[in-house]
Amino acid sequence: MDKNVIVVNHPLLNHKIALLRDVNTAMKQFREIVCEVSTLLAYEALKDVPVEAREVTTPLESVTQYVVKENSVAIVPVLRAGLGMVNGVLALLPTAEVGHIGIYRDPETLEAKEYYCKLPEKIADKKVIVLDPMLATGASACAAISMLKSKGCKDIKLMSILAAPQGIDKVRNSHRDVQVFLACVDRGLNGNGYIVPGFGDAGNRLFGTK
Numbered sequence: 001m002d003k004n005v006i007v008v009n010h011p012l013l014n015h016k017i018a019l020l021r022d023v024n025t026a027m028k029q030f031r032e033i034v035c036e037v038s039t040l041l042a043y044e045a046l047k048d049v050p051v052e053a054r055e056v057t058t059p060l061e062s063v064t065q066y067v068v069k070e071n072s073v074a075i076v077p078v079l080r081a082g083l084g085m086v087n088g089v090l091a092l093l094p095t096a097e098v099g100h101i102g103i104y105r106d107p108e109t110l111e112a113k114e115y116y117c118k119l120p121e122k123i124a125d126k127k128v129i130v131l132d133p134m135l136a137t138g139a140s141a142c143a144a145i146s147m148l149k150s151k152g153c154k155d156i157k158l159m160s161i162l163a164a165p166q167g168i169d170k171v172r173n174s175h176r177d178v179q180v181f182l183a184c185v186d187r188g189l190n191g192n193g194y195i196v197p198g199f200g201d202a203g204n205r206l207f208g209t210k
């Protein structure tokens with residue numbers, strides 16, 4: 001696979017994926033696990049977070065230590081399932097700003113259409129991580145990335161929990177510069193555009209809707 005597609009392989013992540021797949025995992029636990037998986041993915045995706053030197057005085061002496069540069073990262077969940085990943089990333093980087101992009105699929109043209117966009121100031125200068133737990137056709141993630149590029153963003157990563165090969169291909173073909181972080185890649189899509197074997201509808205399972 002392309003070096004810009006990073007499938008984080010760890011037994012703890014795989015265990016959590018099994019719990020997400022399980023139809024008997026109820027909303028509260030599903031939510032908690034999405035959050036935990038997002039923290040583990042963020043640990044990888046933030047490896048190149050901007051840092052700056054800071055002088056720190058220990059009880060014994062002073063030392064130069066690298067700390068995360070303030071205001072350097074924004075996370076952008078794609079509504080609505082991306083919201084389930086936000087707290088997991090903030091657990092690692094509580095100072096990250098949070099933008100929101102809402103995208104729906106036009107039932108006639110099947111094109112991804114933006115219906116909401118609220119982004120932090122100066123987002124073009126920040127490292128941006130798009131959150132979309134299910135990379136199915138890739139249409140929403142690609143539309144969100146295009147929107148961010150149209151605002152001048154140059155350093156964009158995509159974090160998804162589960163992907164179908166079709167979604168990965170779409171992002172690779174449309175946005176080759178964007179690194180994609182995943183916990184798992186599944187077999188494909190069913191006729192309704194769901195990832196199989198998948199988790200089902202992540203938004204419904206996160207928010208208790210049908």
Ligand code: URA
Binds near residue numbers: 134194196199
């Ligand atoms: N969105 C979901 O919530 N689940 C899928 O399988 C695909 C898209």
